[in-house]
Amino acid sequence: MKIRSQHLLLPLLLSLLAGACKQHSTPEQKRAADSLAARKEFASSPVLSAQESLAQLHVEKGFDITLAASEPLVVAPVAMSFDERGRMWVVEMMGYMPDTVGTGEDMRNGSIAILEDTNKDGVADKRTVFLDSLVLPRAVCLIENGVLVAVPPYLWYIERNGDAPGRRTLVDSTYAVEGNVEHQPNGLLRAMDNWIYNAKSDKRYRKKGNQWLIEKTHFRGQWGISQDNYGRLYVNNNSVNLEGDYFxxxxxxxxxxxxxxxxxxxxxxxxxxxxPMRATPGVNRGYTKNTLTDSLRLANFTAACGPLVYRGALFGAAYDNNAFVAEPAGNLIKRNILKDSGYAVTGRQAYADSEFVASTDERFRPVNLSTGPDGAIYVLDMYRGIIQHKTYLTDYLKNEIRMRNLSLPLNCGRIYRIAPKGKAATMPDFNVSPAGLVALLDHPNGWVRDMAQQLLVDRRPAEAIAPLKARLANTAQPIGALHALWTLEGMNALDFDLVRPLLLQGDAQLKQQAMATLPAVLNNSNQAAIIALLKTFDADPRTAPMLGYLLPFLRKYDAPAADNLLTQLSRLYADDRYVADALISAAPGREKELLQSITAWNSDTALVINKRLQKVLRDISESKKAKLSEAVLNEYPRGYKIFTTVCQTCHGPDGNGIQSLAPPLNESQWVNGERERLIAIVLFGLTGPVEVNGKVYKAPEISGDMPGIGNNDEFSDADIAQLLSFLRKAWSNNADKITDKDVKATRLKLKGRQKAFTVEELLKL
Structure with missing residues (x-):
């Protein structure tokens, strides 16, 4: 039975199973009956008005969820930023997947709209379009008298003339030049350290006068990014609840x-x-084992996005520093409880069998979460039936979309507000003096603290310097002191005399952040004093990783002292992974020299630092072999283009895989092996554990599923042959080419197949 004919056979199967259940049903029959009953209950999925959909939303007891905005005021919201007046700057991605083949995705119908609540009743009633005629805009960030806007492939800075756009500056011409809509940079989080960070990216940005700085940072996440009270970043990817930084x-x-x-x-x-509260068969891999429960409900994250570390204070102490994660495929929002434990941040789900927010409306699609100026959580509901991009859309999901007409609606969007019942929330007033803004650095709502810091950094009022220095000297309340520290750094008003007392006090996080500002204050006149002080920190395991990260900055002024400190740290913390990796990070190009110096005093290859160095040296060797030749690029240009769009974002530009996403393609036995198996993987996908070059890759270390592209009409058999031939000749791979005839033959052999392959199934081909 083909999946697409399933809806025609439902009545017959239900009747047969009902008869079977009257007798003694087996566990398999009961599971089948549960699944079919669930499908019958949710056989239709009507488009609901904003009020009707609101009625199907269920939030944790003690909270209210209300509409803050809805269509026609807002359509397809995917990201937003609040300004100091409490207005929402909303990114509307109206062109996303109008149908199952993405017809019209290149239309200029995206917008950046400003939503305002003029009568202060909690619901936006005024819409001002700041920018329109955009193709799939993704992110927005307010800074100084302008707006950063991400519109692939560009990142623009657009000055503001009131609420109208002014002069444009191209900040990055390659911001989102590769990947598809699901796998391009986004977020534009203005973090505590005054840099702007992104998800699905390894770049960070900062405005210095009229100049934009771009630096390399860690590759993080997929959609959405957040920070905690200490400026540590949090992200996730579609199948992972929450990831984050310790430093x-x-x-x-x-x-x-x-x-x-x-x-x-x-x-x-x-x-x-x-x-989920309802059956969710409309997920891309709903046909694979364990994706859905017996009642056809999503079992694990498949579209996790929009992580938010809650710092709003309105919810109460039990919710402070909780991490909320949106799951649009499951029509829900999860709550996680975080805890600091030494270096590490650990977390657990708040509930054993329920969610903070869940809906029985299939089109409720929470894609991003924000804390508001009032301390409430704001939920961006794209309100779409289709949320899977065409690149990976399976025939199974296409059929689900047809059965319940999920291609509609295209003109809806909602923003919800979540707040405790009966708890008054007030909007802060930023129309205050510079000293008043400094006072707001101690506000209980983290959004208010962030905004106060940003306004001070943007305006640079000289009269704020004295109160900022006074606030920095008071470490009894460390969170406000942290904001004062980074505000002074952002205003170019920080010096070592201000930082030194923080380095000598006991709060570990404050001390770590003070160390993080040292590169901004380090100079010829104070470097000796700074290095002398840092040498006294080497026996403190709480500061040892940061000492390692500071070594490259110290080396510019006193290379022997920095090298001596590196040697001392490597001896004291040879079995500490975090210190070891900090030292390796500080020694680019000198890994072999560092390994030799370590083995000179301890030849134990089981030492963590030894093993970590050996791994980096192997990676360097592989990377040297993994250079793409001009001949391969010239022979398979279409294959290379598809690789950069579809594969590179998970497998890496050098084919050596990306941590937490996907295993290597370079020197993989699956890429270089049997043609038919490789074709089958790319056509239908691969699920479950897979061994590559002797290492087993499985969830949660990486995403548990690789989607196929065989059902995507955008790629012909010749295109797929080009992609596979490129992969088999790229980097260190050297296998024979694959032709479109090979692809056609495999399609014919596997005709009627819908689901992804397991390794066991592949080995039988």
């Missing part, structure tokens, strides 16, 4: 040969289970 975000990315740096993009919450 300040601007460090540890200095060694391009180091693929995995301890303490960055760590798995914070390992439990990926979800609990």
């Amino acid at each position: 300040p975000p601007g460090f540890g990315a200095g060694n391009s040969s180091q693929r995995d740096v301890g303490g960055y993009t760590e798995r914070v919450v390992r439990n990926n289970r979800v609990y």
Whole structure:
């Protein structure tokens, strides 16, 4: 039975199963009956008005969820930023997947709209279009008197003339030049350290006068990015609940040969289970084992996005520093509870079998979450039937879309507000003096603290310097002191005399952040004093990783002292992964020299630092072999283009895989092996554990599924042959080419197949 004919056979199967259940049903019959009953219950999926959909939303007891905006005021919201007036700057991606083949995705119908609540009743009533005629805009960030806007492939800075666009500056011409809509940079989070970070990206940005700085950072996440009270970043990818950093975000990315740096993009919450309120058969891999439960409900994250570390204070102490994660495929929002434990941040799900928010409306698609100026959580509901991009859309999901007409609606969008019942929330007033803005750095709502810091950094009022210095001296309340520290750094008003007292006090996070500001204050006149002080920190395991990350900055002034400190740290913390990786990060191009110096005093190859160095040296060797030749690029240009669009975002530009996403393609036995098996993987996908070059890759270390592209009309058999031939000749691979006839023959042999292959099935081909 083909899946597409399933809806025609439902009545007959239900009748047969009902008869079977009257007798003694087997567990398999009961599971089948449960599945069919669930499908019957949710056989239709009507488009609901905003009020009707709101009625189907269920939120944790003690909370209210209300509409803050809905169509026609907003359509297909995917990202937003609040300004200091409490207005929402909303990115509308109206062109996303109008149908199952993405017809019209290149239309200029995206917008950046400003939504305002003029009568202060909690619901937006005024819409001002700041920018329109955009193709699939993705992110927005307010800075100084302008707006950063991400419109692939560009990142623009657009000055504001009131609420109208002014002069444009191209910040990055390659911001989102590769990948598809699901796998391009986004987020534009203005973090505590005054840099702007992104998800699905390894770049960070900062405005210095009229100049834009672009630096390399860690590759993080897929859609959405957040920070905690200490400026540590949090992300996720579609099948992973929550990942995050243990250390300040601007460090540890200095060694391009180091693929995995301890303490960055760590798995914070390992439990990926979800609990939808309704059957969710309309997920891309719904036909695969364990994707859906017996009642056809999503079992684990498949579209996790929009992580938010809650810092709003309105919810109460039990919710402070909780991480909320949106799951549009399951029509829900998860709550996780985070905890600091030494270096690490660990987390657990808040509930055993339910969610913070869940809906029985299939078109409720929460794609991003924000804390508001009032401390409430704002939910961006794209309100779409189709949320899977055409690149990976399976025949199974196409059929689900047809059965319930999920291609509609295209003109809806909602923004919800979640707040405790009966708890008054007030909008802060930023129309205050510079000293008043400094006072707001201690506000209980983290959004308010962030905004106060940003306004001070943007305006640079001289009269704020004295109160900022006074606030920095008071470390009894460390969170406000942290904001004062980074505000002074952003205003170019920080010096070592201000930082030194923080380095000598006891709060570990404040001390770590103070160390993170040292590169901004280090100069010829104070370098000796700074190095002398840092040498006294080497016996403190709480500061040892940051010492390692600071070594490249110290080396510019006193190379022997920096090298001596590196040697001392390597001896004291040879079995500490975080310190070891910090030291390797500080020694780009000198990994072999560092390994030799370590083995000179301890030849134990089981030492963590030894093993980590050996791994980096192997990666360097592989990378040297993995250079793409001009001949391969010239022979397979279409294959290379498809690789950069579809494969590179998970498998890496050098084919050596990306941590937490996908295994290597370079020197993979699956790429270089039997043609038919490789074709089958690309046509239908691969699920479950897979061994590549002796290492087993499986969830949650990587995404558990690789989607196929055989059902995508955008790619012909000749295109797929070009892609596979390119992969088989790229980097260190050297296998024979694959032709479109080979692809056609495999399609014919596997005609009627819908689901992804397992390794066991592939080996039988």
